[in-house]
Amino acid sequence: GAVVELQDETRIITVSNQKGGVGKTTTAVNLAASLADLGARVLVIDLDPQGNASTALSIPHSADTPSVYDVLIDEFPMADIVQTSPESANLTCAPSTIHLAGAEIELVTQVAREHRLKTALEDYLEGLEEKPHFVIVDCPPSLGLLTINAFTAAHEVLIPIQCEYYALEGLSQLLGNVRMIQKHLNPVLHVSTILLTMYDGRTRLAQQVAEEVREHFAREVLETVIPRSVRVSEAPSFGQTVIAYDGQSAGAIAYREAAVEIIQRGTLNTAERAS
Numbered sequence: 001g002a003v004v005e006l007q008d009e010t011r012i013i014t015v016s017n018q019k020g021g022v023g024k025t026t027t028a029v030n031l032a033a034s035l036a037d038l039g040a041r042v043l044v045i046d047l048d049p050q051g052n053a054s055t056a057l058s059i060p061h062s063a064d065t066p067s068v069y070d071v072l073i074d075e076f077p078m079a080d081i082v083q084t085s086p087e088s089a090n091l092t093c094a095p096s097t098i099h100l101a102g103a104e105i106e107l108v109t110q111v112a113r114e115h116r117l118k119t120a121l122e123d124y125l126e127g128l129e130e131k132p133h134f135v136i137v138d139c140p141p142s143l144g145l146l147t148i149n150a151f152t153a154a155h156e157v158l159i160p161i162q163c164e165y166y167a168l169e170g171l172s173q174l175l176g177n178v179r180m181i182q183k184h185l186n187p188v189l190h191v192s193t194i195l196l197t198m199y200d201g202r203t204r205l206a207q208q209v210a211e212e213v214r215e216h217f218a219r220e221v222l223e224t225v226i227p228r229s230v231r232v233s234e235a236p237s238f239g240q241t242v243i244a245y246d247g248q249s250a251g252a253i254a255y256r257e258a259a260v261e262i263i264q265r266g267t268l269n270t271a272e273r274a275s
């Protein structure tokens with residue numbers, strides 16, 4: 001396999017796009033599994049009330065499971081909710097439950113409502129002897145307080161873009177929000193990575209979308225493109241990532257390549273970020 005060197009510092013990456021169905025959750029869990037496969041310790045934080053990331057990682061998340069909801073609303077220590085995925089000892093998950101659907105509203109009246117995830121995560125990481133190399137946050141498809149908590153806690157934003165009609169729709173709003181968070185809540189936040197997903201190279205449209213995105217975001221877009229693949233979409237129904245479900249499939253190979261790129265690129269330095 002490829003030679004990758006992990007850095008000691010934990011990289012906190014939030015996977016975000018306010019559009020639904022663009023591959024956020026698929027990317028969060030398969031990237032996490034790929035990174036774990038490459039030897040990294042990875043924590044996935046499931047911030048979507050639908051709990052699809054928890055499901056894909058085979059993490060129990062019934063209504064009575066201690067979850068991110070309890071962390072955000074009742075200040076549970078994150079250590080009390082994190083579970084290990086049966087796929088890998090390197091792969092852990094802070095699950096979501098259906099209660100999280102109410103958190104968006106409940107957070108509104110809470111003290112430090114934008115900082116709750118950041119504070120909980122910092123406390124958790126401080127208490128760990130072996131810190132994760134990566135924390136990957138799976139966001140819901142909205143720009144509400146859950147996503148704002150993710151943006152406040154993170155260093156990097158990864159935007160999956162589906163190679164379909166209207167791919168770029170809403171992107172300027174998302175980038176505007178990242179800038180707003182950067183200005184008011186989290187100066188280090190930046191869009192580090194754009195990943196083209198569900199790519200079907202046979203269609204002219206997919207090629208056009210990919211070209212256009214690469215033109216606009218030359219620095220952020222990964223070389224690796226995730227192909228549209230049935231294996232990728234089947235895996236969650238078996239409670240697996242595609243890495244475990246069919247590690248030799250085109251989707252699994254692509255996600256592993258994306259993970260290698262993300263490790264090798266490292267974080268953009270401050271000067272690059274400011275430009």
Ligand code: ADP
Nearest residue numbers: 020021022023024025026198227228229232233
């Ligand atoms: P989001 O989290 O942005 O709502 P999902 O990751 O849940 O999006 O993906 C939406 C749907 O597309 C899911 O049914 C998922 O299985 C499917 N999907 C995602 N990526 C791929 C892919 N590369 N190939 C085929 N299907 C995909």
Ligand code: MG
Nearest residue numbers: 024025048052
């Ligand atoms: Mg999702």
